[in-house]
Amino acid sequence: MGASPLFYDEPLHLVRGEGVYLYASDGRRYLDCYNNxxxxxxxxxxxxxxxxxxxxxxxxxxxxxxxxxxEYAERLLGTFGAELDQMIFTCTGSEANDQALxxxxxxxxxxxxxxTDYTYHGNTEAVSQVSPLFHRARQYFTEVRTIPFPDSxxxxxxxxGDALADAYVAKVQGAIDSFEQAGIGLAGMxxxxxxxxxxxxxxxxxxxxxxxxxxxxxxxxxxADEVQAGFGRTGKMWGHDLMGFAPDIVTLGKPMGNGYPVxxxxxxxxxxxxxxxxxxYFNTFAGAPxxxxxxxxVLDVIEQQHLLDNARRVGDYIRDGFxxxxxxxxxxxxxxxVGLWVxxxxxxDRGSKTPATADTAQLVNLLKESGVLIxxxxxxxxxxxxxPPLIFSRxxxxxxxxxVDSCIERL
Amino acid sequence: MGASPLFYDEPLHLVRGEGVYLYASDGRRYLDCYNNxxxxxxxxxxxxxxxxxxxxxxxxxxxxxxxxxxEYAERLLGTFGAELDQMIFTCTGSEANDQALxxxxxxxxxxxxxxTDYTYHGNTEAVSQVSPLFHRARQYFTEVRTIPFPDSxxxxxxxxGDALADAYVAKVQGAIDSFEQAGIGLAGMxxxxxxxxxxxxxxxxxxxxxxxxxxxxxxxxxxADEVQAGFGRTGKMWGHDLMGFAPDIVTLGKPMGNGYPVxxxxxxxxxxxxxxxxxxYFNTFAGAPxxxxxxxxVLDVIEQQHLLDNARRVGDYIRDGFxxxxxxxxxxxxxxxVGLWVxxxxxxDRGSKTPATADTAQLVNLLKESGVLIxxxxxxxxxxxxxPPLIFSRxxxxxxxxxVDSCIERL
Numbered sequence: 001m002g003a004s005p006l007f008y009d010e011p012l013h014l015v016r017g018e019g020v021y022l023y024a025s026d027g028r029r030y031l032d033c034y035n036n037x038x039x040x041x042x043x044x045x046x047x048x049x050x051x052x053x054x055x056x057x058x059x060x061x062x063x064x065x066x067x068x069x070x071e072y073a074e075r076l077l078g079t080f081g082a083e084l085d086q087m088i089f090t091c092t093g094s095e096a097n098d099q100a101l102x103x104x105x106x107x108x109x110x111x112x113x114x115x116t117d118y119t120y121h122g123n124t125e126a127v128s129q130v131s132p133l134f135h136r137a138r139q140y141f142t143e144v145r146t147i148p149f150p151d152s153x154x155x156x157x158x159x160x161g162d163a164l165a166d167a168y169v170a171k172v173q174g175a176i177d178s179f180e181q182a183g184i185g186l187a188g189m190x191x192x193x194x195x196x197x198x199x200x201x202x203x204x205x206x207x208x209x210x211x212x213x214x215x216x217x218x219x220x221x222x223x224a225d226e227v228q229a230g231f232g233r234t235g236k237m238w239g240h241d242l243m244g245f246a247p248d249i250v251t252l253g254k255p256m257g258n259g260y261p262v263x264x265x266x267x268x269x270x271x272x273x274x275x276x277x278x279x280x281y282f283n284t285f286a287g288a289p290x291x292x293x294x295x296x297x298v299l300d301v302i303e304q305q306h307l308l309d310n311a312r313r314v315g316d317y318i319r320d321g322f323x324x325x326x327x328x329x330x331x332x333x334x335x336x337x338v339g340l341w342v343x344x345x346x347x348x349d350r351g352s353k354t355p356a357t358a359d360t361a362q363l364v365n366l367l368k369e370s371g372v373l374i375x376x377x378x379x380x381x382x383x384x385x386x387x388p389p390l391i392f393s394r395x396x397x398x399x400x401x402x403x404v405d406s407c408i409e410r411l
Numbered sequence: 412m413g414a415s416p417l418f419y420d421e422p423l424h425l426v427r428g429e430g431v432y433l434y435a436s437d438g439r440r441y442l443d444c445y446n447n448x449x450x451x452x453x454x455x456x457x458x459x460x461x462x463x464x465x466x467x468x469x470x471x472x473x474x475x476x477x478x479x480x481x482e483y484a485e486r487l488l489g490t491f492g493a494e495l496d497q498m499i500f501t502c503t504g505s506e507a508n509d510q511a512l513x514x515x516x517x518x519x520x521x522x523x524x525x526x527t528d529y530t531y532h533g534n535t536e537a538v539s540q541v542s543p544l545f546h547r548a549r550q551y552f553t554e555v556r557t558i559p560f561p562d563s564x565x566x567x568x569x570x571x572g573d574a575l576a577d578a579y580v581a582k583v584q585g586a587i588d589s590f591e592q593a594g595i596g597l598a599g600m601x602x603x604x605x606x607x608x609x610x611x612x613x614x615x616x617x618x619x620x621x622x623x624x625x626x627x628x629x630x631x632x633x634x635a636d637e638v639q640a641g642f643g644r645t646g647k648m649w650g651h652d653l654m655g656f657a658p659d660i661v662t663l664g665k666p667m668g669n670g671y672p673v674x675x676x677x678x679x680x681x682x683x684x685x686x687x688x689x690x691x692y693f694n695t696f697a698g699a700p701x702x703x704x705x706x707x708x709v710l711d712v713i714e715q716q717h718l719l720d721n722a723r724r725v726g727d728y729i730r731d732g733f734x735x736x737x738x739x740x741x742x743x744x745x746x747x748x749v750g751l752w753v754x755x756x757x758x759x760d761r762g763s764k765t766p767a768t769a770d771t772a773q774l775v776n777l778l779k780e781s782g783v784l785i786x787x788x789x790x791x792x793x794x795x796x797x798x799p800p801l802i803f804s805r806x807x808x809x810x811x812x813x814x815v816d817s818c819i820e821r822l
Binding site: 016 | 504696
């Protein structure tokens with residue numbers, strides 16, 4: 001038997017998905033406010049047809065030339081700033097981040113990588129070292145330094161404004177200095193553009209740009225992990241555009257093929273050329289015609305259905321709805337997020353900000369019983385994690401808000 | 412634009428695949444004697460239908476329960492010896508090998524991994540260290556030792572028989588000792604069950620069993636990389652069954668989904684449980700219903716079309732054919748292989764065994780011009796690499812043999 005970590009005390013046994021709904025074996029329907037992989041909707045017909053059509057025509061690896069793979073690569077690169085002009089395909093976000101780490105360690109000034117103390121970037125041996133979120137115990141790796149993630153709700157040393165951003169930047173400087181003193185040197189920094197796994201904190205303005213400049217000046221590369229932030233989730237195509245910083249490497253994954261395993265690393269030609277001078281990179285399934293067909297259909301749907309606009313509008317609508325609910329529910333301590341990524345931090349008391357961890361767990365389970373799927377996140381597991389498919393509408397948002405309203409009453 | 416290493420001086424621009432044939436944009440048809448991923452045939456209708464059906468029904472990650480994923484896992488494990496009774500899904504062989512290295516380094520006696528000096532196991536930062544085949548320069552990694560691959564055609568120190576097997580086993584012992592002396596300790600050994608990338612050498616009888624026992628006794632784990640050897644390629648379901656050794660971990664990939672990105676790691680429950688006690692392993696796309704549907708359809712076709720038998724019979728037929736050709740072509744120095752994996756080593760002289768590297772390159776290109784796709788491999792790039800889809804028939808074999816016969820005449 002296979003073994004995998006499962007959601008919920010009573011795992012959900014699913015049999016069907018359609019749009020923003022999932023159906024269980026007992027016939028129950030669930031509004032999916034959690035899954036960010038089926039960004040254009042569960043079982044989207046355009047994507048399924050693109051996969052089926054290409055899979056019955058041709059599917060070979062990338063050592064032969066296939067038109068639709070080249071076309072997709074050019075189309076994808078067209079969505080990035082001009083300086084990010086080359087890419088490699090991978091199958092998963094973990095693979096993309098693994099190659100990104102290899103690149104930074106080969107092309108940066110040393111081997112040291114900086115990440116936040118509450119992040120996750122993937123499951124390979126190298127990437128797991130920059131993924132303290134899922135470390136079973138506090139682990140130390142010679143070539144990794146963590147910094148506290150930038151947070152305006154629970155700020156470092158109680159600071160605010162520029163002083164707060166600068167305090168977090170000083171932590172980056174400290175990590176750089178530590179690598180230099182240890183003779184390890186700096187390779188770079190890897191960050192989720194929206195700090196999704198950290199609980200989607202409101203980043204102090206200026207931090208990302210200043211930190212990026214600091215890393216560059218010290219000879220390191222900045223990797224923006226857009227596996228969660230990318231493909232319109234934030235209302236912009238790429239999280240780093242919204243957040244105002246310019247990475248050297250961008251990694252993509254989850255929603256890229258709406259569930260088909262396809263991912264990528266985007267960078268500057270000069271960096272990718274230098275990387276390929278040092279390593280032979282080939283990936284059997286990556287950049288195959290079916291992967292490109294699935295990914296191309298996802299871009300089609302994003303464009304045709306104006307999903308960036310939708311993410312912005314419906315995301316704001318949800319946040320506004322939560323703000324109204326918060327006037328009646330003091331449990332809601334902070335409502336935040338970007339586009340269709342909404343975080344609601346639950347606290348026992350708005351003054352002390354004591355995390356309402358048990359209430360959060362109970363609320364997630366009550367919502368499931370009410371037919372609404374969300375999850376929770378953050379260092380105290382007290383942040384409602386809401387990131388539905390990008391086709392989520394206002395009507396769906398109302399269904400979510402009504403359910404949260406009535407479930408909170410039952411806590 | 413994307414960038415990828417390409418085959419042939421004039422890359423093949425493909426537009427369609429069907430069964431054992433690939434079609435180029437200029438209308439030409441090619442007999443595919445090279446691709447081992449589409450094991451049940453390019454664009455196999457059963458696999459395409461299974462993918463399309465499942466993709467229109469449900470595709471979620473493995474933190475929900477999906478029947479077909481559990482069913483596939485049980486079915487796959489049923490093809491292994493009883494002691495290999497648990498698995499995790501990955502998306503690629505590289506990911507499977509990366510997790511295998513993590514397991515060995517966590518559960519073995521130390522961090523040291525042994526591999527051969529001419530192998531490739533994948534593209535992640537960790538796996539690339541045990542993949543000297545594609546190292547741009549001779550590279551040294553603290554936690555890796557290489558051993559010469561076991562070869563009866565170009566044997567170590569000119570030995571043969573038991574003495575040859577023991578000489579290679581002594582190299583394994585030397586690597587173990589080296590790790591102990593360096594204070595690194597042994598994690599284990601990773602081997603392709605049929606040494607595919609090494610040029611498919613004829614392994615001295617006894618080597619694999621003895622080496623396995625040695626590693627175990629020293630507290631290490633043996634990883635059989637069956638990404639190329641598995642799923643019937645050798646005429647047996649798993650290469651280690653044919654080759655007579657019992658690995659602790661088996662990694663799978665390439666043909667598992669006939670091109671759909673799905674791969675796996677199979678081991679003993681006790682080892683996987685101990686691993687999961689130490690790490691949180693989750694893989695977004697792995698073990699999803701569509702991956703299981705594709706992989707299940709591949710098993711269906713392998714059974715329904717008796718492809719293990721076919722691999723054995725047609726593989727032997729090809730080898731017999733090459734042996735007949737060899738009576739007229741002294742260039743053919745050694746004809747070897749298992750099942751539908753055939754290697755033909757070309758030499759300038761059968762006595763000195765001087766590699767006929769340039770002739771091999773020319774022959775591969777002449778065959779392409781004749782409409783037959785193969786490649787070459789081995790430390791001297793002088794071994795014809797023939798590993799067609801498993802549905803390859805005697806008629807296809809005759810087409811290959813005739814083409815080789817006439818192309819050799821033109822060298």
